[in-house]
Amino acid sequence: MTYLVTDNCIKCKHTDCVAVCPVDCFYEADNFLAINPDECIDCGVCEPECPVGAIVPENALPDEEREKWDEINRRVSEWNINIVDQKDPLPEANDMDGVPNKYEEFGIIPIKDITNE
Numbered sequence: 137m138t139y140l141v142t143d144n145c146i147k148c149k150h151t152d153c154v155a156v157c158p159v160d161c162f163y164e165a166d167n168f169l170a171i172n173p174d175e176c177i178d179c180g181v182c183e184p185e186c187p188v189g190a191i192v193p194e195n196a197l198p199d200e201e202r203e204k205w206d207e208i209n210r211r212v213s214e215w216n217i218n219i220v221d222q223k224d225p226l227p228e229a230n231d232m233d234g235v236p237n238k239y240e241e242f243g244i245i246p247i248k249d250i251t252n253e
């Protein structure tokens with residue numbers, strides 16, 4: 137079992153969750169945070185910290201949604217940008233809270249690799 141970050145994190149990214157994770161298993165995209173399912177110890181302390189309810193235990197999701205968000209959380213974790221300190225949410229966070237189907241509309245955008253500039 138693991139916890140997964142889901143749709144409502146996209147374009148919100150409050151990052152309250154990273155401040156409490158005991159194993160620092162959150163990874164950052166430009167418009168989303170992910171949990172590495174292989175590192176998460178299922179403690180559950182991040183779930184109530186998310187102000188927009190984006191973190192769920194995987195077994196709370198229907199099969200199709202669980203597979204989809206497991207794959208997305210793994211993909212972002214593989215980009216390997218670990219985040220351990222809380223920072224400001226995205227400027228559009230309040231407006232984007234609760235907007236449906238953000239993944240289909242906006243996708244997940246990697247953080248630009250400034251070393252390639």
Ligand code: SF4
Nearest residue numbers: 145149150151153186
């Ligand atoms: S607290 Fe919720 S919205 Fe904020 S980064 Fe974590 S999962 Fe995303």
Ligand code: SF4
Nearest residue numbers: 157176177179180182
């Ligand atoms: S459930 Fe615990 S270990 Fe897993 S991401 Fe949340 S705080 Fe970290």
